[in-house]
Amino acid sequence: MVPFFTISNQHHDAKAFSNQVIQRGATGDDVIELQARLQNIGFFNGKIDGVFGWGTYWALRNFQEKFGLPIDGLAGADTKAKLVAASNYNRDFVMGQIKKGNDFTYYGGVDINKQIKTNSSSTKSNSTKPNTANNTSNVTASNVPNGYSQNDIRLMSNAVYGESRGEPYEGQVAVAAVILNRVSSPSFPNTVSGVIFQPGAFTAVSDGQIWLTPNKTAEKAVMDAINGWDPTGNALYYFNPATATSKWIWGRPQIKQIGKHIFCK
CATH class of the missing domain: 1.10.101.10 (PGBD-like superfamily/PGBD)
Structure with a gap:
C-alpha cells in the first residue's frame, strides 16, 4: 500500500507517547x-x-x-x-x-x-x-519492580548480554548496576532507554550486539541489580583494559575490577 498523508477529521491527541525509546519486543x-x-x-x-x-x-x-x-x-x-x-x-x-x-x-x-x-x-x-x-x-504495568517497565527490563537484559556475556555472573550484575546508577545520576539521561542509547555510551549499541537475544542469566542479572545488588560500589563507568583506547577512561577513579572490566566513578 502506498503511504498517503491526507489530513482527515480524526482527532489529534496533543498528549503523545511516553519518553521511552520504543523497540521491537515492546508492548503496551x-x-x-x-x-x-x-x-x-x-x-x-x-x-x-x-x-x-x-x-x-x-x-x-x-x-x-x-x-x-x-x-x-x-x-x-x-x-x-x-x-x-x-x-x-x-x-x-x-x-x-x-x-x-x-x-x-x-x-x-x-x-x-x-x-x-x-x-x-x-x-x-x-x-x-x-x-x-x-x-x-x-502489559507494561505488570511485574514491574521499583517502577521499571517490562520494556526497561528487556532492554537492560539485551545490553547486559551484548556487553558482558562470558563475564562472571557478578560482572553481568555489575553492568546492569552501572546502567541503573547512570539513570539515577544527574549527569546522564534519567531513563533506561536514554542511558543505553546515549551516543557512544555502550559498545553493544554501536556494533549491533544490543539486538542479540539475551539468555536467562542476563535477565536474572538485571533483576538482581534492580533489587539492589550493586557489586561495583556505585560505579558510573567501566572498561576493558585489554581493549580500551580512550585516555580519558583511564583517568577516571577506579573502584574495582570484576572479570575483564574495571569499574570507575
Missing part, C-alpha cells in the same frame, strides 16, 4: 499509539494490538526512510516527534475499539466509523475469559 500503550499513527498515514497495515513485532518494525523503518530519519527501527525522540507531526491519533477511538474486542483499522482520510467490524461475540466471551486485546495496554 506506546506501541498501540505507534501502530495507530503509522497506520493513519499508510505505513502499517497490520492489526493494532500493542505488540511491537516485525510488521511494526518494518513499517517504522519505512516511515523513517520516507521522512529522512536515521533508519534503525527504533521510535526515539526524533522519530516520535516527526510521527506526531505527520499523523493523527484519536486515543479514545483506538483504545475503545481494543477494549470492545472489535476488529478495526485507523487509516487517515477514511471515516473511522466505517473502519469498525463489531465483534458480536465479544460480550459473551468476556464473561468466560479475559479479553487479550483489552489487557494489552496494561
Whole structure:
C-alpha cells in the first residue's frame, strides 16, 4: 500500500507517547499509539494490538526512510516527534475499539466509523475469559519492580548480554548496576532507554550486539541489580583494559575490577 498523508477529521491527541525509546519486543500503550499513527498515514497495515513485532518494525523503518530519519527501527525522540507531526491519533477511538474486542483499522482520510467490524461475540466471551486485546495496554504495568517497565527490563537484559556475556555472573550484575546508577545520576539521561542509547555510551549499541537475544542469566542479572545488588560500589563507568583506547577512561577513579572490566566513578 502506498503511504498517503491526507489530513482527515480524526482527532489529534496533543498528549503523545511516553519518553521511552520504543523497540521491537515492546508492548503496551506506546506501541498501540505507534501502530495507530503509522497506520493513519499508510505505513502499517497490520492489526493494532500493542505488540511491537516485525510488521511494526518494518513499517517504522519505512516511515523513517520516507521522512529522512536515521533508519534503525527504533521510535526515539526524533522519530516520535516527526510521527506526531505527520499523523493523527484519536486515543479514545483506538483504545475503545481494543477494549470492545472489535476488529478495526485507523487509516487517515477514511471515516473511522466505517473502519469498525463489531465483534458480536465479544460480550459473551468476556464473561468466560479475559479479553487479550483489552489487557494489552496494561502489559507494561505488570511485574514491574521499583517502577521499571517490562520494556526497561528487556532492554537492560539485551545490553547486559551484548556487553558482558562470558563475564562472571557478578560482572553481568555489575553492568546492569552501572546502567541503573547512570539513570539515577544527574549527569546522564534519567531513563533506561536514554542511558543505553546515549551516543557512544555502550559498545553493544554501536556494533549491533544490543539486538542479540539475551539468555536467562542476563535477565536474572538485571533483576538482581534492580533489587539492589550493586557489586561495583556505585560505579558510573567501566572498561576493558585489554581493549580500551580512550585516555580519558583511564583517568577516571577506579573502584574495582570484576572479570575483564574495571569499574570507575
